[in-house]
Amino acid sequence: MDENRELFINEGYMLEELLAGDTWGELHRAVYVPHRREVLFRRFVQAIGEAAPWELAAAEIQAWARVDHPGVLQPLDWGNPQSGPFLATDLPEGVPLGVFVEGRDASEALDPITVFAQIISAVESARVLGVLHLGLGLTNIWVSPAGSVKLSEFGLWYLDREYPALLALDDAFFAPEQSTAGHATAAADVYALGLILLALFGGTGAAAVAAGGDLSVLMSIELPDGVREVVPRCLAADPFARPRAAGELGAALGLAPSEEAFTFRDCPVCRLKEEIAREKGAGSATVSERLRALAGGAPGAPVQDEGQRRPAPVIDPIIPWIAIAALVLATLVVWWLAFR
Numbered sequence: 001m002d003e004n005r006e007l008f009i010n011e012g013y014m015l016e017e018l019l020a021g022d023t024w025g026e027l028h029r030a031v032y033v034p035h036r037r038e039v040l041f042r043r044f045v046q047a048i049g050e051a052a053p054w055e056l057a058a059a060e061i062q063a064w065a066r067v068d069h070p071g072v073l074q075p076l077d078w079g080n081p082q083s084g085p086f087l088a089t090d091l092p093e094g095v096p097l098g099v100f101v102e103g104r105d106a107s108e109a110l111d112p113i114t115v116f117a118q119i120i121s122a123v124e125s126a127r128v129l130g131v132l133h134l135g136l137g138l139t140n141i142w143v144s145p146a147g148s149v150k151l152s153e154f155g156l157w158y159l160d161r162e163y164p165a166l167l168a169l170d171d172a173f174f175a176p177e178q179s180t181a182g183h184a185t186a187a188a189d190v191y192a193l194g195l196i197l198l199a200l201f202g203g204t205g206a207a208a209v210a211a212g213g214d215l216s217v218l219m220s221i222e223l224p225d226g227v228r229e230v231v232p233r234c235l236a237a238d239p240f241a242r243p244r245a246a247g248e249l250g251a252a253l254g255l256a257p258s259e260e261a262f263t264f265r266d267c268p269v270c271r272l273k274e275e276i277a278r279e280k281g282a283g284s285a286t287v288s289e290r291l292r293a294l295a296g297g298a299p300g301a302p303v304q305d306e307g308q309r310r311p312a313p314v315i316d317p318i319i320p321w322i323a324i325a326a327l328v329l330a331t332l333v334v335w336w337l338a339f340r
Contacts, residue, residue, distance in 0.1 A: 042153070076089055132188075226254060
């Protein structure tokens, strides 16, 4: 533990407590030493720190950082130093969903549907803005004692899809199409939401059984009207048989959608990191710069080596005048033939 506490000190972070581990690495409660501010610190597995995977991870973090919703954690810092790739966010109140579910007393007044409605709101609001989660699970949903919810780590599944050799594709909350590196849509989030709904009522064990394909576990859990019918639809192997998105799932459960319109926020951290990278000349062009380059003629487009460059053809300045004289002569000939 002492080694962990010192590992990221050069980046300004002191890792204080290991909170959870999962496919992506470790979650720590940490302190940003210069400000003495507590943060949630994600120490990614080392494989994500390779150049291409990290570029994709950073792009997904930037997209997530712009989602402005009270149920979405705010990324504060991310990087890939010598000590390894990391991500720091606000430190949410409460505990990860898995800890909350297993530690919750059945006699407590906190209603699982109230918690689930907040999860639905965050996932659907991000989807409307074009950001899918695709990795909902027991360690990236945080629940406070009062029942408020915070979500983190949107979009990281794309790392699994693009680099299947680096990370496992066997997460129990992945939809079947995700576990086979297929094409994931918002219906993949609905699959995970079905398991989360089951975990809220029956515990993580029940969710694991259902993820394995045994839906008979639903009969042993006391579920409210509507939930027992909706969960099997969420867990259908065919994504087209599920509700299409979190909002449609919420409507099926009778959860009123939020009337507040959530939008993208400005991301000064994203701009600052791009500016620093450009000043240092570090790495390749940013994702946005490469997209502009594909459109042609934009800054950041690759430049040919000297040996590949071809000199532009030299045009004799007298050639245009010869062409004009020939055109005038042809016109005079046509007129002479017409009026002679």
